[in-house]
Amino acid sequence: MAIGYVALVLHAHLPFVRHPESDYVLEEEWLYEAITETYIPLLQVFEGLKQDGIDFKITMSMTPPLVSMLQDPLLQERYDHHLAMLEELVELEVEHNAQNGHIRYLAEHYASEFNKARQLWERYDGDLVTAFKQFQDSNNLEIITCGATHGYLPLMKMYPQAVWAQIQVACEHYEQTFGRAPRGIWLPECAYYEGLERMLADAGLRYFLTDGHGILYARPRPRFGSYAPIFTETGVAAFGRDHESSQQVWSSEVGYPGAAEYREFYKDLGWEADYEYIKPYIMPNGQRKNTGIKYHKITGRGLGLSDKALYDPYWAREKAAEHAGNFMYNRERQVEHLHDIMHRPPIIVSPYDAELFGHWWYEGPWFIDYLFRKSWYDQGTYQMTHLADYLVANPTQQICQPSQSSWGYKGFHEYWLNETNAWIYPHLHKAAERMIELSRREPADELEWRALNQAAREVLLAQSSDWAFIMRTGTMVPYAVRRTRSHLMRFNKLYEDINIGKIDSGWLEKVESMDNIFPKVNYRVYRPL
CATH class of the missing domain: 1.20.5 (Single alpha-helices involved in coiled-coils or other helix-helix interfaces)
Structure with missing residues (x-):
């Protein structure tokens, strides 16, 4: 009989990138790469497990921007x-x-x-959302939501209406997509601040995820650390990330993806092939780019790309099976140790970005497949679960107040607020103030109604934490800056046009066609709480 639980949680998210005004935009390929390398392989794993009678359980966020793009x-x-x-x-x-x-x-x-x-x-028929939904309907997959556009909630808490809009719009979009209300939420960047749980409860959410120190530093200090969820006073549960299992998979130094047998991400045919040969398959302007076809393996630490040996999927798959067995063994020992201390079944919550599996770590879906199969057949120490099932089976937990936290650099907020991106926040705050002001209006006609709803979309899109994240990482910065500015400029024009009563219907129609996320959004979501 199992004496503990292991919960694998995948965060499937990409920023909303859609450019109907252009024939080709490189950043749209973020989605295409993820479909080929992560989402389709995960579906193949789920189908194989189901076909072989393995009753797997996994939790997976599918953020509103990702769902909108997939559909x-x-x-x-x-x-x-x-x-x-x-x-x-x-x-x-x-x-x-x-x-x-x-x-x-x-x-x-x-x-x-x-x-x-x-x-x-x-x-x-190209509908991967429906493909994932079938596994939710069979209770193998628990799909949870996120902020409407992955807005970084602690940095907008001075405008509760803006936080509420991120949560409520996400929940409404989830229900429109999956036919029922979401039970859980992956807080964007796992970023939590005290009091947020009240809005989550008001939105009907049952649980959220935070980093481990959000639980460890809760008040009073949780008796079982991060190996059991805590209940907030609102009744919403908080699950904390387990650092030990996370490090074994995620760490660039000691994690599994650094094994010599695995595929080398940074050596791609798009950069290696003869230019005239590869030219039809790279960017229209002739610039090289990744194709996803990679012929070399990591080979060893510290080697230059020219020293990489050829890849072999057979041996890489063998290594993935070995690592899945090692992960299982470590979780067995961890569960046994914790059960002896806690005298109750612990839960080990292991959350990762979904795109790690397949895109960054090519063998990641194989690892997941082997892990579920080995956990099903080769051990009885722990039970694989998803978070909704766990709460049904374990309805009694300690009541605590979680600590402010995120899963970013140093565990708090500085990755999203620093010298590279601080300039965006005065503009985002002003836009939030103006949107709250607009939310009090009653539209004079259908055109103003459309303009008000589009204004809400533009604020939400500008608030995406992805743009601040990209500015901090230093990759694709011009695109992140351009997206932030364009959404703010579109919002400000809408605000001014609405206030003077002269809405440019042709321009509005063009913007609606480009930024078409949340077709059923209601601008009144920003009304004072």
Whole structure:
């Protein structure tokens, strides 16, 4: 009989990137890469487990921006073209490397993988949200929500209406998508501040996730640390991240993804191939980019890219199985140790970005597959669970006040508020003030109603924590700056036009077609609480 629980939690999120005004924008490929390398492989894993009678349990956030993009006909059409280009390139690679045995073997591997992706894509008619929903309907997958646009909530807490809009719009969008209210929420960046749980309760949410120190430093100090959820006074539960299991997978120094046998992310055909050969498959302006076809393995620490050896999926899969067994073994020992101390079943919550599995760590979906299979057949110490099932089975927990926290650098807020991105917040705050002001209006006609709702969309999109994050990381900064400014400028124009009673209907229609997230949003969500 199991004496503890292990809960794998995946955070599936991408910022809302959709540019119908352009034929090609590189940043749209963030979605296409994630579909090919993460979301489709995860669905393949879930289908295989279900087919083999393994009653797996996993929790997964699907953020409103991601769901909106996955359901968007324009992006579905563009992804279909993206996948077709990959299929064409890899078939060319198979022919081009007819005399190069190992490279041909790898090209055939990718050809097989892209073919399987095509089959799944067409089987669901491009609707991956419905594909994931079927596993929620069978209670294998618990899908939770997030902030409407992944806004960093602690940095907008001086405007409770703005925080409420992020939560309520997300919950409404979830219900429109999945046919029921969400039970849990992945707080954007796992960022929590004291009092937030009251809004979560008002929105009907049952639980949220925070980093481990959000639980460890709670008041009073939780008796079981982060190995049991705590209940806030509102009745909303808080689950804390387990650092030990997280580090084993996530750490760039000691984590599994750094193994020599695994695929090297930074050595890609798009940068390696002859320019004239690869030109039809890179950016329209002729700049090179990643294709997702990678022929080399990590090989060893400290090596330059020129020293990387050729990759072999067979041995990489073997290593993924070994690592899954190691993860299982460590969780067994951890559960046994904790159970002896706690005298009750502990829960080990292991949350990760979903895109780690497949995109950054190519073998990650194999690891998940092996982990569920080994946990099902090879041990009886712990039970794999998702968070909703755990709360049903364990309805009594200690009442505490969680501590302010995030899962970012140093555990608090400085990754999203520093010298690289601090300039955005006065503008975001002013926009929130103006949106709260607009929320009190009663529209004179349908045009003003549309303008008010579009103003709400623009504020939400400007608030995405992804833009501040990108500014801090130093990659794709011009795009993040441009997106922040464009949403703020569109909002300010709407605000001014609404107030003077002269709304440019043609311009509004254009903006509605570009920033079409949350088609059923109601601007009154910003009304004073």
